[in-house]
Amino acid sequence: MSIMTQVSNLIIPAVIFYVVGYGMVSGVKTYECFLKGAKEGLRIVVDIMPTLIGLMVGVGILRASGFFDFIGVICKPVTGAIGLPTELVPLLAVKLFSSSAATGLVIDIFETLGPDSVCGRIASILMSCTETVFYTMSVYFLAVKVTKTRYTLAGALLSTLAGTIASILLGR
Amino acid sequence: MLNIIWAVMILVGVLYAGFTGHMAEVTNQALASTRDAVELCITMAGVMALWMGLMEIADKAGIVAKMTRGIGPFLHFLFPDIPKEHPARGYIATNIIANMLGLGWACTPAGLKAMGALQDLEKERGTYREGVASNEMCNFLIFNISSLELIPVNMVAYRSQYGSANPAGILAPAFLATLVSSVAAVCFIKWKDRCSRKAVHG
Structure with a gap:
């Protein structure tokens, strides 16, 4: 794991160095550009703020009610057999439909178990490995009025499954 | 939903x-x-402002365009039947690169244009069927959903907010995991392509 950690720690400084360096060499007004992009970044956060408030309240209510523990108990026989922490079950299900709702669940896991717990690590990796299957399919196919999606769902689910297994193995 | x-x-x-x-x-x-x-x-x-600021520099300096051109050979491998000059190619490339760099705002518009262009391609070929996804549409979406995000900036931000000792520590395993899901997607796409070719050529 220590090599993985070292590589991880290198990535962001390397990207920052490369982008700013390349920008300077190619004569871009780096700071002006940065400010323009940063403004856009702030606008994005303001846009997602209501979503995040709504979803975190939803997830918070569901957790405080004890419902997650109930799901965990129900799923225990299955998840125990394949070595999947029960806390991840709601996340796996919701992630197929909505990435923002899944984000709410991940943050909940960070809050209750911590980002460096096994669940926290698996959840972090899981969220960065695939897109939301049903959401993406509905938006993209709606744009061209396609209703017969043929083998798209099978392929997308297969790739999601592969990513999920990899996340669990790598997150341990 | x-x-x-x-x-x-x-x-x-x-x-x-x-x-x-x-x-x-x-x-x-x-x-x-x-x-x-x-x-x-x-x-x-703070994190988003930093990242989007950097990406604006990358865009202006031509890094994004360079990357988009750079994946040409890969696109040819993934979509051998899309003609070189067809606009669908450019949109798909932009979509993939934007996805890789975590530029959500650039990702979806390019992706939707790619779907439209793939529909036009079917019409040009004379194989257009209303309401039915073409092979390329299926393949493009499967690859898109398999998502090849290089740096999940959001996750790093969330982790740091909740007191992770090493917020960026997941970058390398996350990259491996996203690589696995994308390789699985590519294998599936290639397998489906072979099936449909066999069906056409008998």
Whole structure:
């Protein structure tokens, strides 16, 4: 794991160095550009703020009610057999439909178990490995009025499954 | 989709709390969650501003365009039947690169244009069937959903907000995992392509 950690720690400084360096060499007004992009970044956060408030309240209510523990108990026989922490079950299900709702669940896991717990690590990796299957399919196919999606769902689910297994193995 | 998920979460939560006597916890948690969300957004604001600022430089310096051209051979491998000059190619390339760099705002518009261009391609070929996805549409979406995000900036931000000792520590394993899902997608696409070629050529 220590090599993985070292590589991880290198990535962001390397990207920052490369982008700013390349920008300077190619004569871009780096700071002006940065400010323009940063403004856009702030606008994005303001846009997602209501979503995040709504979803975190939803997830918070569901957790405080004890419902997650109930799901965990129900799923225990299955998840125990394949070595999947029960806390991840709601996340796996919701992630197929909505990435923002899944984000709410991940943050909940960070809050209750911590980002460096096994669940926290698996959840972090899981969220960065695939897109939301049903959401993406509905938006993209709606744009061209396609209703017969043929083998798209099978392929997308297969790739999601592969990513999920990899996340669990790598997150341990 | 979210209209249903969100409403169900709230309704199930409140009902379940009513039956199990957790109403006080629900009240406290609902209020605490709003505060958490706002605090999280403050952390996010800094990270997103930094990242989008850097990406604006990358865009102006031509790094994004260079990367888009750079994946040409890969696109040819993935979509051998899309003609070199067809606009679909450019849109797909932009979509993939934007996805890799975590530029959500650039990703979806290019992706939707790619779908439109793939539809035009079917019409040009004379194989257009209304309401039915073409092979390329299926393949493009499968690859898109398999997502090849290089740096999940959001996750790093969330992790740092919740006191991770090493927020960026997941970058390398996350990259491996996203690589696995994408390789699985490519294998599936190539397998399906071979099946459909066999069906055409007998």
